[in-house]
Structures are given as structure tokens and as C-alpha cells.
Amino acid sequence: MKLVLIPPQRDSTADWPERLMAEVPGLTVVRPPAEGAAAELATADAAYGVLPKELLEAAGRLKWLQAQQAGPPPGFYYPELVAHPLQVTNMRDTYTDHVATHTLALVLAMCRGLPRYLRDQQAAEWHPDWSPDAVVSLPDSTALVIGAGALGSEIGRLLDAFGCTVTGIDVRPSAKPGFEQVLPVEALDEQLPAADLVILTVPHTPDTEGMIDARRLKLFKSSAYFINVGRGPTVRLDALDAALENGQLGGAALDVFETEPLPPDHPLWRRPNVLITPHVAGVGPHEASRRYAVLLENCRRFIAGTELMNLVDKTKWF
Structure with a gap:
């Protein structure tokens, strides 16, 4: 299975490819620069981050998208993504x-x-x-x-x-x-x-x-x-x-x-x-480690073919 961390990514995800590949046998993880995202997504089974329409069109075999947040930003869901057969999971209950x-x-x-x-x-x-x-x-x-x-x-x-x-x-x-x-x-x-x-x-x-x-x-x-x-x-x-x-x-x-x-x-x-307050309610320690834990567990489940955690009803956006 190939997982792409869609740019841009926070600095806290810099070591995630190495860690995920060490903990999940059979998993390949790439964290490309913006100009290389489309090429990597063309052969990806899964992705982490925000997937705009132009990248969805390049992602020929994508089956799973892990959102970075519990409530993704405006524009995360759009008709083509909702209609696509891929599954979406979110970061519910991480902060x-x-x-x-x-x-x-x-x-x-x-x-x-x-x-x-x-x-x-x-x-x-x-x-x-x-x-x-x-x-x-x-x-x-x-x-x-x-x-x-x-x-x-x-x-x-x-x-x-x-x-x-x-x-x-x-x-x-x-x-x-x-x-x-x-x-x-x-x-x-x-x-x-x-x-x-x-x-x-x-x-x-x-x-x-x-x-x-x-x-x-x-x-x-x-x-x-x-x-x-x-x-x-x-x-x-x-x-x-x-x-x-x-x-x-x-x-x-x-x-x-x-x-x-x-x-x-x-x-x-x-x-x-x-x-x-300027959209800071979620600020606190352990956020990156909690998001990594959700992604890690879902990678294990995806490879094993079992149900993913925090599945989203795309038609309802949650």
C-alpha cells in the first residue's frame, strides 16, 4: 500500500514516513513537495491531508483519505469528492x-x-x-x-x-x-x-x-x-x-x-x-502524537482490510 502525505504538511509530520513504514509492514509512505504531489498520487492507495479537485483527478486508484482535523476546513468536501468511491476518515476526538x-x-x-x-x-x-x-x-x-x-x-x-x-x-x-x-x-x-x-x-x-x-x-x-x-x-x-x-x-x-x-x-x-479568541480552542499538548496514532491505526486496518476508525458520511461531511 502506498500512502501520500499531501502538501503542505506541518513540520511535525516530517518523520512520519519513516515511522509509519517501520511500524506497518507493507506500507510505503511519501511526503512529496507540492510540485510532485500529483505524480505520487497517481499510484497511491491512500492519502493524508486536504485533497483538492485537481489532485483527486490525478489520484487514479485512491481508496482512502485521512483528514488532518476532526472538522476539516471549508472546501474540504466538494461534489466530486463526495461522489468518489474512496472512504474518508477524520481526527474525531483527538483534541x-x-x-x-x-x-x-x-x-x-x-x-x-x-x-x-x-x-x-x-x-x-x-x-x-x-x-x-x-x-x-x-x-x-x-x-x-x-x-x-x-x-x-x-x-x-x-x-x-x-x-x-x-x-x-x-x-x-x-x-x-x-x-x-x-x-x-x-x-x-x-x-x-x-x-x-x-x-x-x-x-x-x-x-x-x-x-x-x-x-x-x-x-x-x-x-x-x-x-x-x-x-x-x-x-x-x-x-x-x-x-x-x-x-x-x-x-x-x-x-x-x-x-x-x-x-x-x-x-x-x-x-x-x-x-x-482567534480560533485557538484546540491548542494544547499531544496534538501531533494523537493525530499520528489515528493515522497509524488506520494504516494497520487498511492493510488488514478491516473497518477504518472515524469513518465519515461524506454526504453529511462528518
Whole structure:
């Protein structure tokens, strides 16, 4: 079997060909420069990375594509790739702990009013707010986690540990530790008005693109905080900005955006009830070793002819 690491590749994959070939008998691995990718893919059985249309056309016998991320970047899936008989696998659950920790940091920052105090610190101003409603009490709050897969499940577990009542929304609803209930997507609209925290973790798919739009933002509780750590295209940013301007929700903490980088003139940068981080929720140790472990296991399975792990339904992009 021949596996091609499609350029560009991170420096952390430089030794992967040697390591993979040492650990998987019968495997040939190449990491070509950009100008040599098409020629190598012509004789490849498998590939790792992002496969644009022009390289797919050159890959005559490709049977398996391993994505580099749990939720690949916009444009990863396109009609020709979806129609192709090759299997796609992703890196699901390789950095769940990092994103969940970041999510809790955003939740706690919003609930304790830290954005306001950070602005006061920059201005060297002392304005303590001792009123009981200056903070959100997590044990008295309801959290709605939209997307209760690996990431959403971990976020729900952590919120439960802080005393929140947690409800999940998922396309594949099932009981989860820490969740009071997990409901189908059809229940989303009726659950939004009851939530103090709305946390979005879903991947970008044809079904989730723009799912948080002007209509749904009108369903939010006016005091609710909205947190997005999933994918930017799932939220219409102009609608979110308008909702914040009109007081339709209490605030937002965002790690991902419909347009990245977020344009410097976008009004969300300057909203006092918005906390922004630049798509860094997944940052943390062990990422490269975890991705390598998934690729290694799938190489072993591919050669053995057994089912690959983290298989994707290409028509749904996850």
C-alpha cells in the first residue's frame, strides 16, 4: 500500500514516513513537495491531508483519505469528492479535552464578568460590581449544548460538575453522562428560550451552515450567553451582531467565525459584551502524537482490510 502525505504538511509530520513504514509492514509512505504531489498520487492507495479537485483527478486508484482535523476546513468536501468511491476518515476526538477546557474558560469568563474587568484593567480603573446579578450562577443555570458528540459530551460533563442543568441537541440523540436529556435537532427551537448558556459545537455541514441565524437569535433569552467553539459558518455574524445591538441576548464568546480572520472593522471586536479568541480552542499538548496514532491505526486496518476508525458520511461531511 502506498500512502501520500499531501502538501503542505506541518513540520511535525516530517518523520512520519519513516515511522509509519517501520511500524506497518507493507506500507510505503511519501511526503512529496507540492510540485510532485500529483505524480505520487497517481499510484497511491491512500492519502493524508486536504485533497483538492485537481489532485483527486490525478489520484487514479485512491481508496482512502485521512483528514488532518476532526472538522476539516471549508472546501474540504466538494461534489466530486463526495461522489468518489474512496472512504474518508477524520481526527474525531483527538483534541476534545483542549476545546472543552477552552469552552469552560469562555463560559466562566462571561459568567463572572471578566470582559468588563479586563477593559477596566487596561484603563487602570477600579469599578467593582457587588450586585448579585453582576454574575451568572452556574448551579442556577440551564445550558443548551448544540452538538452532543465527543466534544459536546465533554463540555456537558464539565458544566454538570459546576452544577448546571445540561440539555443536549444532537442528530443522533442518546443518553450522556451529565446531561439531563439529549434531544433531536427538531427540538432546538423550543429549547432555546429556556437556556441561560447556548453552546455550539457542531461541525460545518450542509445542514448546519447558518443554523444560528436572525430567526433563531430571536428565540434566545435576552440574558443568555452564546458560545461558539464549533465552526464559524454555522453562525451568521451580521445577524449575531444585530441581535447583540438589539439586546436579544446578553453576550457572546466566540472562537470561530464565518469569516476568518475576523475583519478588523467588524463591530463584534468593539462590543463590550463579546469575548473573542482567534480560533485557538484546540491548542494544547499531544496534538501531533494523537493525530499520528489515528493515522497509524488506520494504516494497520487498511492493510488488514478491516473497518477504518472515524469513518465519515461524506454526504453529511462528518
